Amino acid sequence: MLRQKNTDRPETILPAPERDPAKVQAMFGRIARRYQLANTILSAGMDHSWRKRATTLIRRWNPGRVLDVATGSGDLARSIEASLPAAEVTGADFSPEMLDVARRLGSRRLVQADALALPFKDAEFDVVTVAFGLRNMASWESALREMARVLTPGGHLLVLDFSVPAPPLRYLYRPYLHLVLPRLAGWVTGEKEAYRYLAQSIEAFPNGEELCKLIRHSGFSEAVCQPLSGGIVSLYSGLKT
Numbered sequence: 001m002l003r004q005k006n007t008d009r010p011e012t013i014l015p016a017p018e019r020d021p022a023k024v025q026a027m028f029g030r031i032a033r034r035y036q037l038a039n040t041i042l043s044a045g046m047d048h049s050w051r052k053r054a055t056t057l058i059r060r061w062n063p064g065r066v067l068d069v070a071t072g073s074g075d076l077a078r079s080i081e082a083s084l085p086a087a088e089v090t091g092a093d094f095s096p097e098m099l100d101v102a103r104r105l106g107s108r109r110l111v112q113a114d115a116l117a118l119p120f121k122d123a124e125f126d127v128v129t130v131a132f133g134l135r136n137m138a139s140w141e142s143a144l145r146e147m148a149r150v151l152t153p154g155g156h157l158l159v160l161d162f163s164v165p166a167p168p169l170r171y172l173y174r175p176y177l178h179l180v181l182p183r184l185a186g187w188v189t190g191e192k193e194a195y196r197y198l199a200q201s202i203e204a205f206p207n208g209e210e211l212c213k214l215i216r217h218s219g220f221s222e223a224v225c226q227p228l229s230g231g232i233v234s235l236y237s238g239l240k241t
Contacts, residue, residue: 020138021094021114021138024136025094025095027191027194027197028072028095028097028098028136029095029096029097029098030097030189030191030194031189031191031194032073032095032097032098032100032101033097033101034188034189034190035072035073035098035101035189036073036075036101036105037188038185038188038189038195039075041184041188042181042184042185042188042195046229046233047075049228049229050131050160050228050229050233050235051075051076051079051131051160052079053226053228053235054076054079054129054131054158054160054235055076055079055080055082055083056083057158057235057237058080058083058084058127058129058156058158059083059084061126061127061156062084063084063087063125063126063127063155063156064086064087064088064126065087065088065090065124065125065126065127066080066084066087066088066089066090066125066126066127066128066129067089067090067092067118067120067124067125067127067128067129067147067150068080068089068090068091068092068128068129068130068131069092069093069115069118069128069129069130069133069143069147070092070093070094070115070130070131070132070133070134070136070137071091071092071093071098071099071102071107071110071133072093072095072098072101072102072131072132072133073098073101073102073105074091074101074102074103074105074106074107074110075105075131076129076131076160077089077090077091077102077107077129078105078106078107080129081108088109089109090109090110090111090125091107091109091110091111092110092111092112092113092115092118093110093112093113094112094113094114094115096112099112115130115133115137115143115146115147116137116138116139116142116143116146117146118146118147118149118150120150121150122149122150123150123151123152123153123155124150124152125150125151125152125155126151126152126155126156127151127155127156127157127158128147128150128151128155128156128157128158129157129158129159129160130143130147130158130159130160130161131159131160131161132160132161132162133161134159134161134205135161135162135201135202135205136201140206140214141214141217141218144157144214144215144218144219144220145218145219147218148218148219148220148240148241149219151240152240153240153241154239154240155239155240156237156238156239156240157215157220157236157237157238157239157240158235158236158237159211159215159235159236159237159238160233160234160235160236161205161207161233161234161236162202162205162232162233162234163202163205163207163208163227163231163232163233163234164202164203164207164231164232165227165230165231165232166231169230169231169232173232177199177202177203178196178199181195181198181199182195182196182198182199185198207225207234208225208227208234209225211223211225211234211236212224212225212236215236215238216238219240219241220238220239220240220241221238221239221240221241222238222239223236223237223238224236224237224238
């Protein structure tokens with residue numbers, strides 16, 4: 001586990017062309033119907049354990065109101081609801097197709113929203129989560145600042161996302177990421193190019209200490225990184241200043 005205190009300002013990270021909001025929204029709309037199935041197959045079922053680790057951490061915080069940004073098919077939001085039945089959990093996503101899937105799967109409180117302009121008041125939530133969504137946003141820093149805005153003072157941020165593991169696992173992971181995953185995903189979803197984008201976005205996304213610095217610079221007093229599954233996924237938490 002890496003615990004990073006608020007120190008230096010990270011270098012500015014410019015949006016990549018691949019993260020154009022309209023293109024990303026259209027891409028997720030195309031894969032929405034088979035998104036949940038693809039996640040389970042491509043992660044060999046590990047996505048369930050990753051959400052369980054996230055939910056266990058959130059349960060320790062015992063929040064009353066939770067916002068799950070980029071909720072997608074709503075899997076993390078429903079996991080939090082099951083673990084904390086007294087909490088009010090809201091899922092937000094900018095893809096109407098994804099929200100339709102989440103609704104059919106049982107998600108109750110859903111809002112169509114852009115993560116860079118959330119339609120909520122300041123300090124409205126005790127916890128804000130984003131699982132496998134921050135990486136796709138046009139501006140990581142702007143999205144994190146918006147999440148900090150809607151958090152209460154002392155509230156918690158949770159980010160769950162892919163990362164590139166250290167050697168020697170990296171030497172096996174990269175061929176899977178760039179060669180095997182797009183072909184397998186193309187068979188499952190019919191959208192091979194979407195998963196080529198996924199591989200590129202994982203390589204470009206900051207992880208470990210680099211993302212901790214970005215979290216700290218975006219309104220959080222500390223950041224913690226916990227690598228999971230050998231580092232192919234990382235679980236981050238931040239405390240609102």
